[in-house]
Amino acid sequence: MNYEWNVSINKAILNNAPKVNKILEENPYIRETAKELRNKKLDVLDNIDFYINKTEESVKKTGGNFHFAKDSNEAMEIVKNIIKDKKNIVLSKSNVLYEIKLRDELSKLGKDVWETDLGEYLVQINNDMPSHLIAPAIHLSKEKVSELLNKNLDKTINENTSVEDMVRAVRKFLMEKYLGSEVGITGANAIASDTGSVLLIENEGNIRIDTVLPEIHIAITGIDKIVPTLKDAFNEVIVQASYAGFYPPTYINVTSGPSATGDIELKKVSPATGPKEFHLILIDNGRKEAINSDLKESLLCIRCGRCYFSCPAYKYYGKDFGDPPYTGPTGIMWSAITAKKYDKSLLCMHSGGCREVCPMDINIPEEIERIKFMELK
Numbered sequence: 556m557n558y559e560w561n562v563s564i565n566k567a568i569l570n571n572a573p574k575v576n577k578i579l580e581e582n583p584y585i586r587e588t589a590k591e592l593r594n595k596k597l598d599v600l601d602n603i604d605f606y607i608n609k610t611e612e613s614v615k616k617t618g619g620n621f622h623f624a625k626d627s628n629e630a631m632e633i634v635k636n637i638i639k640d641k642k643n644i645v646l647s648k649s650n651v652l653y654e655i656k657l658r659d660e661l662s663k664l665g666k667d668v669w670e671t672d673l674g675e676y677l678v679q680i681n682n683d684m685p686s687h688l689i690a691p692a693i694h695l696s697k698e699k700v701s702e703l704l705n706k707n708l709d710k711t712i713n714e715n716t717s718v719e720d721m722v723r724a725v726r727k728f729l730m731e732k733y734l735g736s737e738v739g740i741t742g743a744n745a746i747a748s749d750t751g752s753v754l755l756i757e758n759e760g761n762i763r764i765d766t767v768l769p770e771i772h773i774a775i776t777g778i779d780k781i782v783p784t785l786k787d788a789f790n791e792v793i794v795q796a797s798y799a800g801f802y803p804p805t806y807i808n809v810t811s812g813p814s815a816t817g818d819i820e821l822k823k824v825s826p827a828t829g830p831k832e833f834h835l836i837l838i839d840n841g842r843k844e845a846i847n848s849d850l851k852e853s854l855l856c857i858r859c860g861r862c863y864f865s866c867p868a869y870k871y872y873g874k875d876f877g878d879p880p881y882t883g884p885t886g887i888m889w890s891a892i893t894a895k896k897y898d899k900s901l902l903c904m905h906s907g908g909c910r911e912v913c914p915m916d917i918n919i920p921e922e923i924e925r926i927k928f929m930e931l932k
């Protein structure tokens with residue numbers, strides 16, 4: 556095992572696990588909400604076409620644009636058609652954006668594309684891939700980060716620079732990028748089918764800017780993120796944040812169509828101060844096929860990242876247990892669904908710790924066992 560990785564992961568576990576336990580103890584409603592959410596998500600999977608159509612209708616009612624992509628190539632074509640010759644693009648952390656290789660593809664077209672989540676920014680300047688769903692730069696030590704920032708951003712940064720000063724330097728750089736940004740591209744933590752709303756949860760404040768400052772906001776996510784109602788969508792983001800160790804979350808962003816105002820004679824007019832265009836791109840990329848297979852349960856995952864810290868294979872192999880961006884126990888399932896990659900499942904030791912902590916009560920070891928059989932077939 557790599558020593559640096561061993562130290563980073565153990566620090567992360569010591570910081571995160573007690574925090575999540577405390578949140579759940581102090582807020583018993585969260586476990587109940589998770590149970591309710593599981594049933595709602597199962598209902599969506601059982602009636603996926605109905606909910607996709609309903610989401611489309613709802614997005615259009617808000618004045619937004621709805622797109623459906625069957626795979627990564629289709630999703631990228633849709634993005635290119637929307638952004639056309641616009642050059643300055645800001646991104647917020649999303650595994651689906653990696654799934655469709657969005658940053659690489661846009662960079663090849665000569666666009667100026669920047670990750671605005673701090674961890675993702677570090678991954679970007681390290682020409683790297685994320686190692687955890689919600690903590691993409693967990694594998695980078697403070698010393699390594701100072702080296703990266705020194706090389707790419709500010710020559711005054713060194714290994715004695717405080718974390719606060721490093722964050723300040725990145726913030727200054729990103730503020731300049733925001734001011735010139737024309738398109739903001741985000742993922743989504745939940746999509747409310749009844750209102751067409753996109754919910755995004757965060758602590759840094761970057762998503763809030765990505766979704767409001769540029770004149771075009773594009774949200775790209777999988778069909779698995781649909782839930783029946785806006786209330787369910789709030790439940791999903793609260794459960795996800797809690798099991799990730801961030802409760803209460805600093806920001807919950809709700810986007811329902813482009814910006815609008817009703818301030819003159821209560822007549823709704825769009826756009827107002829925020830984006831003039833809103834696009835939701837829902838991507839299938841193997842998900843519908845998975846609904847009708849033995850991997851249906853995997854699609855209940857809300858990407859809280861909790862299972863990673865109970866997994867001996869992830870602790871040992873790090874991001875090699877999976878295929879980035881999808882790593883760890885949940886990553887084995889997502890790589891199988893979206894990329895038909897099964898080989899890393901063979902590293903799973905079936906400790907069962909992942910199932911014990913999963914808010915969606917997914918039988919992860921059983922899902923991984925099925926994936927092992929797919930690899931060995």
Ligand code: SF4
Pocket residue numbers: 798855856857858859860861862863884885909912913914915916917919
């Ligand atoms: S499998 Fe469960 S614990 Fe792991 S990220 Fe998904 S919801 Fe969270």
